[in-house]
Amino acid sequence: xxxxxxxxxxxxxxxxxxxxxxxxxxxxxxxxxxxxxxxxxxxxxxxxxxxxxxxxxxxxxxxxxxxxxxxxxxxxxxxxxxxxxxxxxxxxxxxxxxxxxxxxxxxxxxxxxxxxxxxxxxxxxxxxxxxxxxxxxxxxxxxxxxxxxxxxxxxxxxxxxxxxxxxxxxxxxxxxxxxxxxxxxxxxxxxxxx
Numbered sequence: 001x002x003x004x005x006x007x008x009x010x011x012x013x014x015x016x017x018x019x020x021x022x023x024x025x026x027x028x029x030x031x032x033x034x035x036x037x038x039x040x041x042x043x044x045x046x047x048x049x050x051x052x053x054x055x056x057x058x059x060x061x062x063x064x065x066x067x068x069x070x071x072x073x074x075x076x077x078x079x080x081x082x083x084x085x086x087x088x089x090x091x092x093x094x095x096x097x098x099x100x101x102x103x104x105x106x107x108x109x110x111x112x113x114x115x116x117x118x119x120x121x122x123x124x125x126x127x128x129x130x131x132x133x134x135x136x137x138x139x140x141x142x143x144x145x146x147x148x149x150x151x152x153x154x155x156x157x158x159x160x161x162x163x164x165x166x167x168x169x170x171x172x173x174x175x176x177x178x179x180x181x182x183x184x185x186x187x188x189x190x191x192x193x194x
Contacts, residue, residue: 001057001143003050003158005043005096007166009036009089010137015109015163016126018102029102033160035139036081036093044094047078050143051156058145070156077143077158088172089134098141098160108162112138121164130165133172138164 011034018029037044055063055070070076074083081093100107109131110121124130131137140161148154 001050001054002140002161003047003143004138004140005035005037005047006138007136008043008096008139009093009169010034010131010135010139010163011036011087011089011095011133011172013131013133013163015107015131018106031100031102031107031160033098033107033139033163035096035098035137035141036089037095039092039094044078047096051076051078054143054145054156058147066154067156070154075153075155077141077156096139096141096158098139098158100160104159107160108140110162110164112165124165131163134169135171136166136169138166 012032014030014032016031018031020029021027037047052063052067055067059066067076074080077096077098079095079097081090081095084090084095109124111124111128111130113122114120115122140163141158142161143156143158146152146155146157
């Protein structure tokens with residue numbers, strides 16, 4: 001089920017090159033991203049409604065019990081950011097984890113500005129340097145139930161469809177820029193003022 005969110009914070013973006021999971025060398029390369037969202041954001045209701053509907057469609061009357069167990073085991077695409085409190089931006093937030101197999105093709109990556117030639121949002125490349133961990137984006141994911149038949153156990157997961165740059169934010173993991181307070185200054189010489 002398609003789920004579109006606005007103005008969420010992008011984390012750990014792997015949008016241009018598919019990568020294997022760092023702790024699992026046998027994993028297949030995939031594109032991925034996490035989307036941080038404030039628990040008070042009205043969109044959290046929409047996320048939970050989507051997850052519940054997907055569970056109902058897959059498991060029917062068993063859905064409430066299955067979903068409760070999956071949430072307790074952290075096997076739902078909406079996670080508690082406090083479980084990743086060691087990472088910038090996660091404490092006190094929720095986040096959606098999403099992946100897209102390399103075989104499914106690269107996710108769409110767009111700017112919020114319109115391309116005058118096409119009348120549609122500009123397509124972004126990695127060279128543009130506009131998308132980074134810490135910026136705010138609009139995103140689109142496909143939420144679905146993974147069953148035991150998959151061989152990976154039951155889960156509610158999100159497939160990454162695409163992102164659109166929304167606005168800048170503080171880059172995650174970047175050292176803050178220096179300020180004038182860090183340096184000593186001196187008055188310019190008279191000759192160099194002219």
